Amino acid sequence: MSKQELEVIGRGTDCCPGMSAAPLDDERAAELAKVFKALGDPVRLRLLSMIAARGEGGETxxxxxxxxxxxxxxxxxxxxxxxxxxxxxxCERRGTWVYYWVLPAALDRLAVFLKAPTTAEALA
Structure with missing residues (x-):
């Protein structure tokens, strides 16, 4: 079998570039500041953790x-x-109670933003 080189598509054009990719514009900085402010409280951080622990699609x-x-x-x-x-x-109200779930895309955007580039990415 022959080895083929695969072209990497989308390098540097991610929808949500990491922190080290480029400086933030005003709009993105304001959006992220709102999220980090929400996560800056230990109670909210624990609540998010408890809800996320249910797994994707899980509700609390x-x-x-x-x-x-x-x-x-x-x-x-x-x-x-x-x-x-x-x-x-x-969330969604059902009768007396309200059920909450994590929005995975929001957590994914945060993870991408916070991710430090690996050595291979830094060299690319």
Missing amino acids: CVCELTPAFDLSQPTISHHLKLLRQAGLID
Whole structure:
């Protein structure tokens, strides 16, 4: 069998370039600042972690989240609202309870942004 070289498509044209790819424009910086501000609180970080632990497509009822904290239900709801406004989670009301799930694309965009280039990428 012969070896063939494969062309890498899209190098440097990713939809969400990493932090080291180029300086941020004002719009992207404002968008990311909103997300990082939401993640800057330990309660919100834990809430996101608890929701994400359900896996892709998994949902968590607010009734399962509240007992894990020494905070009132309205305070937990406020933190969840800020995570929703940052575009990290979404929710749906079903009867009395609200169910939350992670928006994987939002986490993927953050991961791409934060990812440091590997040696091979830096040399390309």
